[in-house]
Amino acid sequence: MSYLSNIRETKSVPFGKIVLHTAVFLLLGLLLGFASKWLDLNNEFFGNLFSRIMIWFVLCTAIAAYSKRPLSAMLKVFAFCIGMLAAYYLAAIWWDAVWSKTFMYGWIAFSLCSPILAFFTWYAKGKGVFALLLKAGILVVAPVVESLLFGFRAYNLLLLIALAIILFENHSRK
Numbered sequence: 001m002s003y004l005s006n007i008r009e010t011k012s013v014p015f016g017k018i019v020l021h022t023a024v025f026l027l028l029g030l031l032l033g034f035a036s037k038w039l040d041l042n043n044e045f046f047g048n049l050f051s052r053i054m055i056w057f058v059l060c061t062a063i064a065a066y067s068k069r070p071l072s073a074m075l076k077v078f079a080f081c082i083g084m085l086a087a088y089y090l091a092a093i094w095w096d097a098v099w100s101k102t103f104m105y106g107w108i109a110f111s112l113c114s115p116i117l118a119f120f121t122w123y124a125k126g127k128g129v130f131a132l133l134l135k136a137g138i139l140v141v142a143p144v145v146e147s148l149l150f151g152f153r154a155y156n157l158l159l160l161i162a163l164a165i166i167l168f169e170n171h172s173r174k
Helices: 002-007 015-042 044-051 053-065 070-094 101-124 129-150 155-168
Strands: none
Touching (some): 015 070, 070 101
């Protein structure tokens, strides 16, 4: 673990704050999952945007990157993803909307993998060659996965720029 502490320094976070922040991100995930399904039914552009994976990569990257510890990043991102997933599919059932089991299984897999991805994303915000490789990996994998699953749209370039800003912004002054 000493190698990892050379990449990025952890900050102390009281247990109560970790629990509170995790609950806040669960609630945020629930709200955005519900809103995403509502947008699917009421706004074609935003419904499509929030049904694709790139926007969720950006949101999860921001949550993980700006966390104070890798464990906090893992918990917050997992809570956010599970909340989003639960609310989206419960809303779909409630509104008797069309949804795909294949996509549901894909989102479940993404959510279950999210803590591991958050761990590495947290370290991507650090310094050194390993952090740079993680940044590059995220910036390559996100649009490739988006393209393979949904095709790449022009607005994904803006999301990719946002992802790069999150990853490369120097936050050592904070």
